[in-house]
Amino acid sequence: MTGRSGREWASYWRSAEMPLEAMYARFLRHRYHRHSHETYSFGVTEHGAQTFTCRGAGHTSAAGMVMAFNPDEVHDGHAAHELGFEYRIVHIGQELIADVLADVAERPVGLPLFATPVLSSPVLAARLRRLHTALLRGAGPLERDELVSSAVAALVRLAARTPPGPPALRPSAVTHLAAKARELIHDRYADPISADDLAVWTGSSRYAVYRAFRTAYGLAPSDYQRQLRLRAARRLLAQGHPAARVASEAGFTDQAHLTRWFTRSYGVTPAQYRLART
Structure with a gap:
């Protein structure tokens, strides 16, 4: 689905068979x-910055640079200057990453961890650009x-780096408290x-829970709850449900509430996401 009214636009693609999505946008x-x-x-x-x-620090991705976010890694983003920026992004599910690594690795490995969210690598930029372009044009x-x-x-x-297995959480009162709160959410x-x-x-x-949760997960409990609601909304929209129903089932006050947060978090409206070609 493409929306290119005005000077900002966004195109979204989603696979029906695997956890693979792509967006091309200018903001x-x-x-x-x-x-x-x-x-x-x-x-x-692609253009601008x-x-x-x-991870508690500021980063800038200029033209030609690559961004790499691990699952559940909290981030925000906006144009670095008034000229805006244009970028491509591909979302790849953990199970698909695991399947690829099982095919190419000589021995079993764990899921990869990317140590820095911004990389300067023409090789990686070219590989991602080629993949992204193929997805949006409907490659076989x-x-x-x-x-x-x-x-x-x-x-x-x-x-x-690919650790031998998922990293164990450090046992501590803070970790235990945050995990307990996360259960309820x-x-x-x-x-x-x-x-x-x-x-x-x-x-x-209440304060101890808030502080422990922020320390463990990088978000306030309310922000984390909204993330879960947005993820549920994505799943329901991908199944073709109308936004009004999705808003109600995912826990949003109304469709406008869902649309506001969905757009702020993902750069496209719920309608654009639901109608993305597969």
């Missing part, structure tokens, strides 16, 4: 709210699979949850 005034994705996300800035915060499954494998293999080889993400609810559930004070 001048749009500001991404702090959000994260369940997937790995790899972008190439965009700046964002991630064989070409698509080959380009996904090529891009993922290059990204992992040149910019990531996952179970009731579409329902109203108060700070008192989290305090009672965890057996701690």
